Amino acid sequence: MNDTFIEKIVQRRKTGKDALKIIGLLGAALVLLIALLILGQIFGQYISFLVPLLLVGIFYGLWFFMTGLNREYEYIVTNGDLDIDMIINRRRRKRIFAGKAKDFEVMARVDSDDYREAQKGKYTLLDCSASLQAPDNWFVLTEYKGERTLLVFAPDERMLKSMKRFNPSKIKYTQHGS
Numbered sequence: 001m002n003d004t005f006i007e008k009i010v011q012r013r014k015t016g017k018d019a020l021k022i023i024g025l026l027g028a029a030l031v032l033l034i035a036l037l038i039l040g041q042i043f044g045q046y047i048s049f050l051v052p053l054l055l056v057g058i059f060y061g062l063w064f065f066m067t068g069l070n071r072e073y074e075y076i077v078t079n080g081d082l083d084i085d086m087i088i089n090r091r092r093r094k095r096i097f098a099g100k101a102k103d104f105e106v107m108a109r110v111d112s113d114d115y116r117e118a119q120k121g122k123y124t125l126l127d128c129s130a131s132l133q134a135p136d137n138w139f140v141l142t143e144y145k146g147e148r149t150l151l152v153f154a155p156d157e158r159m160l161k162s163m164k165r166f167n168p169s170k171i172k173y174t175q176h177g178s
Contacts, residue, residue, distance in 0.1 A: 004162045005078050009087075010154055012071040013131045022066060029062045073128040077159045080166030082140075084128050084153060097126055097151055099142050101166040108172035110137040110152060123150040130154060 036058070040051055072087040073096070084097040101107075108114040118141045126144075129137045129152050138160070140151040155163075160173040 003079055006076070006156075006158050006162060008075045008154075008156055008159065010073045010075070010128075010130050012073065012129075014069070015131075018069050021069060025062055025065050029058055032058050073153070075128075075153060075155060075159065077155075077162050080163060082159075082163065084126075084151075086128070096128055097144060097149075099140070099144060099151075101163040101171065103142055104163075104167055104170050105141045105143075106170050106172070107138060107140045107163070107167075110139050111135070112172065114172060115139050118150060121148065123148045125149075126151045128153040 033055075036051065036054055039047065067089040070089040072090075074085045074087060074093075076083040076085070080101040082097070082099050082101065083095065086094045086096045088094070106114050106118060118139065123141070124144075124147050126149055132152060134154060136154050137152050138155055140149075140153075142149055142151070144151075157175075160171070161175060164171045164173045
């Protein structure tokens, strides 16, 4: 039997939303520090033993939430099955998508007419690429968890070739040099 197993990890680039989240986290930490200083002045003798613990808690929370914005996507193709996991700061993993190539309605490059046509309908967008505007992105239109889903990701040539074997009429991949 000709089994295939292909993996690829894609680092998610920071977006404007991520920058706003970082600014918001820094602002919240600053507000908490100011509140802690004010409360320390008012109730100094009663809570002075808690101030170091609260400071550590504020900085730990800031670190935890800011590093939580570091995301990677792992694409796994196994015999025509596509699984995509999101890895958050290399400490947590969450399954984002699981589907079979034979069930895909269409799979093509994001810069194709098929993508513009797919965007006209109603769907849930799953962006699992480094950047939505990256030139090597592909999309999949399929049913996932009872909803019509438009998945954007960046597979490599081996993944495309492997998935095309399981649904040649719907996967719009042509091998270079053929």
